[in-house]
Amino acid sequence: MNNIRCGKATTLTEREKDLFAKHLRQQGLSNNVWDLFDEWVARSTRRVSFFYLKLFTDDELTGLGLFVKIKPFDLRTSYAALRKNSFLGLLGGGLSALTNNCAYLSFRNLITSNLSRPFFYREPEMADEMMKAILTCLRNEKEADMVTIVDTAVHDDVYQTEGFAKYPSPSEAWLDATRYKDISEYLGEHRSLKKNLSRRKQSIVSEARQGPLSDKDKEQVKACVECSVEYSRVNTPCQKFFEDNIFETEVFNSDKYLHILVRVNETISGFHTFQISGSNMGGVLGGFNRDHSRKSFAYERVIVTSLDYAIKNNINRIHYSLIDNQTKLRLVECLEPCGLYFYSRNPLNRTVFKFTNRFGDLYQLQLLEKKEANKEKQRE
Numbered sequence: 001m002n003n004i005r006c007g008k009a010t011t012l013t014e015r016e017k018d019l020f021a022k023h024l025r026q027q028g029l030s031n032n033v034w035d036l037f038d039e040w041v042a043r044s045t046r047r048v049s050f051f052y053l054k055l056f057t058d059d060e061l062t063g064l065g066l067f068v069k070i071k072p073f074d075l076r077t078s079y080a081a082l083r084k085n086s087f088l089g090l091l092g093g094g095l096s097a098l099t100n101n102c103a104y105l106s107f108r109n110l111i112t113s114n115l116s117r118p119f120f121y122r123e124p125e126m127a128d129e130m131m132k133a134i135l136t137c138l139r140n141e142k143e144a145d146m147v148t149i150v151d152t153a154v155h156d157d158v159y160q161t162e163g164f165a166k167y168p169s170p171s172e173a174w175l176d177a178t179r180y181k182d183i184s185e186y187l188g189e190h191r192s193l194k195k196n197l198s199r200r201k202q203s204i205v206s207e208a209r210q211g212p213l214s215d216k217d218k219e220q221v222k223a224c225v226e227c228s229v230e231y232s233r234v235n236t237p238c239q240k241f242f243e244d245n246i247f248e249t250e251v252f253n254s255d256k257y258l259h260i261l262v263r264v265n266e267t268i269s270g271f272h273t274f275q276i277s278g279s280n281m282g283g284v285l286g287g288f289n290r291d292h293s294r295k296s297f298a299y300e301r302v303i304v305t306s307l308d309y310a311i312k313n314n315i316n317r318i319h320y321s322l323i324d325n326q327t328k329l330r331l332v333e334c335l336e337p338c339g340l341y342f343y344s345r346n347p348l349n350r351t352v353f354k355f356t357n358r359f360g361d362l363y364q365l366q367l368l369e370k371k372e373a374n375k376e377k378q379r380e
Helices: 014-019 021-027 032-044 080-084 086-099 124-139 154-162 185-191 190-195 215-231 239-248 298-312 326-331 347-359 361-379
Strands: 003-008 048-057 062-068 103-106 120-123 146-152 165-168 171-177 202-210 255-263 267-277 280-286 317-322 334-335 338-342
Touching: 003 124, 014 032, 021 032, 021 120, 021 124, 032 048, 032 267, 048 124, 062 124, 086 317, 120 124, 124 154, 124 338, 146 154, 154 165, 154 338, 165 361, 171 185, 185 190, 185 215, 185 239, 185 338, 202 298, 215 239, 215 255, 215 267, 215 280, 215 338, 255 298, 267 298, 298 326, 326 361, 338 347, 347 361
Parallel strands: 103 146, 280 317
Antiparallel strands: 003 048, 048 062, 062 103, 062 120, 146 338, 165 338, 171 317, 171 334, 202 255, 255 267, 267 280
């Protein structure tokens, strides 16, 4: 390929989006995959800025990546130990400010299921070549002190050939709705789940509701998110930005999202918001309020209700993002192996990342998955 160049941009025109229609069809997606990222770009701040990384071949747009630039990169967002210990937190915050590192992260890194791999291609059959060109652009980006991408492991060889080191990551979880004629078949495979859901000491109602949510429901959903963030095993590098902005976005306050709500005594105790794109449902946001969700099996009810909706509405897959808890690992049976791919020109950054990654959030999550897999082998 000749005359290849990359460029960062803050707009993606409708004509440019149409160029990737073939890629979207191949992935079973529709044109609404761009909706949330478009708004993130518009809401960018000095510290957290989203951008399109465009690949041009002979001045024609042929590839695209969705990225976020974070500067300074706060170490506390990736290490639970730094968030939970005040002294270590101060140390991590001071070190982050001192190093003032600029990090480029793939949009897919942000835990939410983004329904596609990190890159889009005008001609899907040229994916490997285009991917190599984009990774080369990222390596040569002088502004970026570090680049991290969470991706499915299918292209391990491409990443490593292009100089990206691979580190452990939890798998991505999804359910194949085409396996079931109705939800009773799924519950028949999970008899203990069926038994637990039949226990009702309180008034519990699960529902699938198209947005927008009422003001009252939105406040209860926010309370669920705040509680989940407090107890979560994992954080994202732009967690605060996400929390501050998601409820104000146009797409969240429209009929474009599907909300799975679990109410205990008429109060939302847990929820998950999905985007339906083509034949796929992808999780965007979720949370559980422990003040109301104890012994209600709210998480399990969200999974069952979302699968039931997918079966009834001819949706093929429900994506639940990366494995981040035992319940998801137990109930969501399809796992897509993933890797965390890291690049830095700075040898000090590479060394620090290599020796501290094992204390990071994603590493701890993959240990959870690995531990459960070992238990399963022992049972066999």
